[in-house]
Structure formats: C-alpha cells, structure tokens
Amino acid sequence: MVVLLLAISTHEAGHAWMSYKFGDDTARLLGRITLNPVAHTDPIGTLLIPVVGFIIGSIGGPLASIPLIGWGKPTPVNPLRWHNKDLANIMVSIAGILANLLIATIAFVIFKTLLMTHVIDPYSLSLHDPVTLFLVYLLTMNVSLAIFNLLPFPPLDGSKILYSVLPPSAQPILDILEQYGFLILILFMYMGFTRMIMGPVLDLVFYLLLLGVR
Secondary structure (H helix, E strand, O other): OHHHHHHHHHHHHHHHHHHHHOOOOHHHHOOOOOOOHHHOOOHHHHHHHHHHHHHHHHHOOOOOOOOOOOOOOOOOOOHHHOOOHHHHHHHHHHHHHHHHHHHHHHHHHHHHHHHHOOOOOOOOOOOOOHHHHHHHHHHHHHHHHHHHHHOOOOOOHHHHHHHHHOOHHHHHHHHHHHHHHHHHHHHHHHOOHHHHHHHHHHHHHHHHHHOOOO
C-alpha cells in the first residue's frame, strides 16, 4: 500500500506538472504538483479498491486474478489554457505513465546494481528482506500502473489519448467507451485480462533484471 500510494502520487503529480508546462496552472494552484498522497487520494480508487483487492488476493478464490491496482483523484486541468492543445492533450495524458516508468527505471537500476554487486544475493532472493521487498513492489507496481493506464477505457489515460489520435469518424466508438468504459474495465479486470497483459511485460522486466547477474 505504501508503494501504491507513492506510485499513484507520482502519476497524478506528473499530470499536474505537464499541464502547468503547457500553460495551465489549475492543478498547481490546487497543490497537486506534489508527492504527498493526501493531495491525490481518491476514497474509492486509492483506498477502497486497493484494500479490497489486497484482501481478495490474500484469501484466493475466483476473484484473486484481480490485480492490486488503483487510481488517484483526477487531476483538474483546463484545456482552454493550453498552448498547442492537441500535443498538450497527448503529453498531459501520458505524463502520469511516463512518471511511473521513470520511478520503475530508477528502481530497476538500483535493484540491478545491488544484485550485480551482491549486496542482494541473486541466488537467494527473499521477499522477507525489506529492501528486496520494497524494490520488487516499487518496480512491479509502477510498471503495472503504467500498463494499466494505457488501456483505452475511461477514466484511464489511454482513453484520453484516443481523442487526439483517432479521426472524427471514430466518434461513435469514443461515445460507447465514454458511456460503458468503466463497466468494460471492471469486466476486463474480473476476467483476468489485465493480469494477462501485465504478466508478459513483468516477466520480461525481471528477465532483464536477472540477465547477466547469476
């Protein structure tokens, strides 16, 4: 939960900072360019969903395939104040994803360095070691959150990017996603599709992490 709060705070602060760089200071004035999780906490997305996911994952059962994931309080932006609105919409939308990937990259480099220097023993990786546990969660949570937010369903960032990259003829598709996107997303998670998407990516990340170490 600590790592998830950090990942969500980084994500939302990324949106706020990028919007400010394109001329909109709405989020900055509301104190959203910060890693303080209090500023970004959403009662459902940041607290309820992750806690329920953690409990379900712990007890197992048919719902255990739902990953421990969440989202923060939406970052307020005013597109009318952006310069270069099309580019701004794309950059502000992906800023949170890029922020998570930056944290994941830092975690990867630190983890790889500790493994290469045998500060962390690569032959007996143990999640009982607090440093190893923290780095594993820091890496997996930020990569997972980046992938999760690329999905094209509201309220995720992927849906906002579609508005800038799809032609006007795709508006009926966007309207359907806007109306039913959240329900599709919940169904997607329940059926385990999110884990199917994230699994291969995380496997590749840990393959690269251990490559040349042992």
